[in-house]
Amino acid sequence: MALNVTLKIFRYRPNQPARCDTFDVTVPDAANVLDAIEQAWDKHDRDLMFRHACHHASCGTCAVRINGREKLPCIAPVRDYLDGGKPITIEPLRNFPIVGDLVVDVTGLFQRQEATGFVITRPTEDSLDGKRVDHTQCLAPASAAIVPFNRFENCVECGICLSACPTMAADDKFFGPAGLAAIQREVDKTDDPNARARLLDLADDEQGVWRCHSAWECTEACPQNVNPAEAIMDLRKQITARRFKKLFAR
Ligand code: SF4
Structure with missing residues (x-):
């Protein structure tokens, strides 16, 4: 099933008045808001500025405000924002200088x-029973070498x-x-x-x-x-x- 949605996206360029543009897009039922923003860029306006990278909440790059609340649009299902055909509002994060449209200077x-x-990696991690575990000592399968690894913060x-x-x-x-x-x-x-x-x-x-x-x-x-x-x-x-x-x- 496809979803027809309207996005109302904040637009800004230095030395120009800010405005909002409206884009009608069609996305799959399982799409996230980032997919809809990409549709707006792909089908309507290649000047639209937004950031994205991993598409699974690992990089934090795509953060914006959706209907006024801070979210990662890569994991925000479009269907959660369907509200009788009302547009979904997409704005940049607050409290950062705006570079252009949805992109802020972090x-x-x-x-x-x-x-x-x-340090964004953890060399050690609490195990479930509360004891400290050194992952560098974890054994890989018997046939393989010992492979140290780190978990990210x-x-x-x-x-x-x-x-x-x-x-x-x-x-x-x-x-x-x-x-x-x-x-x-x-x-x-x-x-x-x-x-x-x-x-x-x-x-x-x-x-x-x-x-x-x-x-x-x-x-x-x-x-x-x-x-x-x-x-x-x-x-x-x-x-x-x-x-x-x-x-x-x-
Ligand atoms: S603590 Fe880190 S992951 Fe959580 S909102 Fe702040 S910057 Fe994002």
Whole structure:
């Protein structure tokens, strides 16, 4: 079965007024919103700017707002947005500079992630029973050599949490949910007290965890269950404990 849908897509070029264009497209019943955007590009307007890569929520590249909510359109079924023929609205992420149409400049996100030293692969991973397992020691089938492998961190650096964050909307200097979640992951992973202290100092900044208004929109919107809001609360606890420890050590 095919679905006939109308997309209302935000259009923008520097030094030109922003507008919305409407495209009627036909996609298969199982199509996702990214497929519909690609149809609009393919059949109607090759100037339409949008980003995409993996098509299965592994790269975070295609993030946009669908009907006002931050989503990865590569895993958002078109049929979930059928509403009596009303158009599906597609807009770029908020709180980033717009390059053109649906494409935003995510440099700020990557710079924050880099400042944390966030390593996007996990050399170790908790097993289901809570014991640490070193995957480099996992045995391949008897006939094969031992093949070390890494699992990737959950965060795909899509920027959705920064777009959904009301604090970010008011203050572009805020370190942001993804960066603070990255700090918490690194604090959790390191055994080095100096590295831990540096990371907690980074989070214990006026633009760090204390700037968050606890709206939890980041956790609500994150497509990868990173739960940045909980990471921020955890960092607050650790920073407060560190302050008390210093106070009582005097
Ligand atoms: S924390 Fe979630 S929403 Fe934020 S960048 Fe990472 S995957 Fe995207």
